[in-house]
Structures are given as structure tokens and as C-alpha cells.
Amino acid sequence: MEKLTQTVQSGDWKQEKHVPSIHAEKSGENLDIKVYIGEEIAHPNTLEHHIAWIKVFFKPEEGKFPIEVGSYNFQAHGESDILSIPCVETKIKADKGTVYALSYCNIHGLWENSLEVK
Template sequence: MLKDTIKSGDWKGEKHVPVIEYSREGDFVKVEVSVGKEIPHPNTPEHHIAWIELYFHPEGENFPIMVGRVAFTAHNDPLTEPRAVFYIKTNKKGKLYALSYCNIHGLWENEVTLE
């Protein structure tokens, strides 16, 4: 199963775990997802974050909605950084899930509750 291959952890001590930060701005929720906030992640052709995905699972719904995916195709410090901003038009509560992919260390996840 895929779930057995996805890793997680505390982003303050593990550079691969995506960090999810959000703020409400009128009718929208601004969500920033980044990898390597406390411990920078390498960004070289040999070792890099290839992509980040964001999902929103509204309270009371049966399944999450894919909000978006950002692929990082330039891997040469300091050209790019594994960070993406998404806007969700919702006033619902629920869970935000982020998934990131390191070309060496695989899939990593994190989640936060959207109040």
C-alpha cells in the first residue's frame, strides 16, 4: 500500500516534512507549503524536492479535494526553493494535507486542522 511508504515527522527536526501555514483573507484561505523551513533541504540535481501537493478535506465530506500541485524543475541553488502558495475559496473547517517528494528519500506528509 502507498500509505506504508509515506513518511512523516516533526518538520522542526526533519527537513523533508512539508510545513503548512495558513491565514484567512476574506473569502479565501491562503496556504503556504514549504519544505526545509527549519533545516534547509538541498536543491541540487542529485538531491532535491521534485514536487509538493496540497489537499483539503472539508469537515463532513467523504474525501479530500486536490487543491494543486507544484513541480520544481530547476535544481540548482539558489535558483528555486521548495515553496508554494495556494488560495482556497472556502469558509469551511477541515484538514489540510501536504505531500512532498524527495528524489532520494521518497514521499513525506503533514497535516493541519483548518479552523
Template structure:
């Protein structure tokens, strides 16, 4: 049986509509509030309909020299055409850090499964 990690799919977010796109500020300073935005389909629009949609996005911070990642955001998209409402797969959260690391984003498509991306987070 496969581990969950073996089921995560990756790709170039400019060429694949399922990969979470992580948006971080150009300048990040230690101890100051950071905004991270995660979206799906920046270059290639992902379908957003009852039969095919993104169900959720989760965002984690994994600090350098840490043992475990910390979940910093979870976004659930529950409206996919019901009553004419379509929830767009975009989430924004704010947090503060005292050391560099990586931001990981994981998204779930109801047809194509789990997708992940990561981005280095360093202080300037």
C-alpha cells in the same frame, strides 16, 4: 505489497528537513479567500542540488464529513542546478471554503521518498 499510504513518512518539521510545512493565516473566515503556503526546510534547510532535491509538493483539502480530499495545489520543481538555476521548494495557492477540515501536504524527495504533514483548518 504496501499501499501508497504506508510509504508516506511523517515527522516534526522542526527536526526533519523533508516534512512539508503548512502556513495558514491566523484568522480564517468562512467564504473568504484563504492563502496557504507550503514549504520544505523552514528550520533545517533541505539540499537543493541535482543529486538531492524536492521534486514536487501537492496540497489537499479534506473537509469535515467529506468522503474524499480535493487537490488544491500542485507545485513541480524542475530546475536543480541546470544552467545555475535552483527552484526552491515553496508553493502558494488561494482558495475559498464553506466548512472546516484539514489541509494535507505531500512532498517527494528524489532520495528519501514521500513525506506528508497535515494541519487543521477551522473558522474564527
């Protein structure tokens, strides 16, 4: 039996329109996080082919497991296209660790990326 984790795809977000790009910047005691799908190569985002959701996780440097810090659904379907742009921003109380992003394309499945923050 295939595990869900075996279906998650990854790659270079500068070469593939489905891989979440992650930007994280320290702001005092907080971490500002931005996740974008299609930053370098735009995702079509039509009714037939769109990003349905993005989830953001953070694993503290000394932590054992990642913590879900955001879950974003894109359900603003129009007649011929989707109006939402798959880009999310959040701010968390964190310092060092790893930011993970997971996204779902209705045609091409699950995609992931991560960014270590020092």
C-alpha cells in the same frame, strides 16, 4: 504487497528537513495556504538531492475525501544545483477543514503533513 500509503513518511517539520510545513490563514471567505519544505532545517536542493514536487489537498470539515487544490513540480535544474526553493502558496475558497501536503524527495521518498483549520 506493500501499499503506497505505507511508504509515506511523516514527522515534525521543525526536526526533519523533508516534512512539509503548512501555514493556513483565513482571509475573508478564502483560505491562504503556504507549504514549505525545509523551513527550519534547509533542504540541500542540489541536482543530486532535491524536492521534485509538492501536492496540496483540502478536506472540508464535513467532507468525506480530500480534494487536490494544487500540484507543483520543481524542474528548474541547473548545472550543479537546483534553482527552485520548495515553497508554494495558494488561495482557495474554503473555511473549516484539514490541509494536507505531500512532497517527494528524489532520495528520501514521500513525506506528508496535515493542519486542521478551524
